[in-house]
Amino acid sequence: MIYYVGLLGLIFGSFFNVVGYRYLWDDFWRQSRSYCPFCHQTLSFIELIPIFSYLFQKGRCRTCHQLIHWSYPLIELMTAMSWMLCFKFSSSWAEFLLLTAFFSILIILTAIDCKHFLLPNEWLFILGFWLMFQQLFYQQSLFLGVIRASILFLVAICVYRLMEHKIGAGDIKMLCVLAIGFTFQELIWILFISSAVALIMIGGLLIRKKLEWKSQIPFGPFLAIGTMVVTLFMR
Numbered sequence: 404m405i406y407y408v409g410l411l412g413l414i415f416g417s418f419f420n421v422v423g424y425r426y427l428w429d430d431f432w433r434q435s436r437s438y439c440p441f442c443h444q445t446l447s448f449i450e451l452i453p454i455f456s457y458l459f460q461k462g463r464c465r466t467c468h469q470l471i472h473w474s475y476p477l478i479e480l481m482t483a484m485s486w487m488l489c490f491k492f493s494s495s496w497a498e499f500l501l502l503t504a505f506f507s508i509l510i511i512l513t514a515i516d517c518k519h520f521l522l523p524n525e526w527l528f529i530l531g532f533w534l535m536f537q538q539l540f541y542q543q544s545l546f547l548g549v550i551r552a553s554i555l556f557l558v559a560i561c562v563y564r565l566m567e568h569k570i571g572a573g574d575i576k577m578l579c580v581l582a583i584g585f586t587f588q589e590l591i592w593i594l595f596i597s598s599a600v601a602l603i604m605i606g607g608l609l610i611r612k613k614l615e616w617k618s619q620i621p622f623g624p625f626l627a628i629g630t631m632v633v634t635l636f637m638r
């Protein structure tokens with residue numbers, strides 16, 4: 404069963420990539436079939452198979468041979484793996500659905516941040532609403548969650564002003580939204596884990612010279628990973 408969940412995760416991951424690429428609602432409906440962002444060639448069925456099409460085409464478009472963004476296979480793998488973990492850690496189907504939906508919103512935010520370097524308010528609102536729903540499901544105080552998020556938001560505005568906009572506003576907003584469903588202690592863990600993962604990955608890429616010091620790096624994906632780890636292993 405868990406492998407079917409993984410397979411379904413791969414297929415949905417490939418869909419989340421499309422949502423991430425055309426994250427604006429209007430863009431999403433404009434063209435129904437997936438296409439190459441460079442040559443606009445509509446993709447064939449074979450090119451739509453998650454992971455495998457990327458491996459077979461050696462990460463390039465079959466028509467124009469442009470490099471496909473590295474985040475595409477990563478998002479597919481991330482979805483499959485996280486859904487399998489959700490399945491393993493859930494005690495009921497209701498909990499499984501709730502967890503996968505939560506993780507899927509985090510993955511869509513990751514997909515958008517990887518491709519556009521931003522975390523749009525629309526999707527942060529969806530995350531917020533979902534966390535409120537989750538608070539009610541687990542019979543935890545919604546009031547407390549909202550108060551927590553508001554306090555953090557006020558602190559964040561001050562910090563943001565003091566730091567003279569050196570940190571991404573989207574990342575701070577995402578952390579504030581997460582405060583609806585996570586305690587301050589859990590939030591510190593999320594920050595700690597996401598920073599640690601980011602440091603290891605960026606350090607590794609810098610050493611292997613796959614990344615330059617000046618490169619722009621999205622932090623949203625790391626926040627998403629940190630949130631998933633805390634949700635699964637620390638609750």
Ligand SMILES: [Zn+2]
Nearest residue numbers: 439442464467
């Ligand atoms: Zn192309």
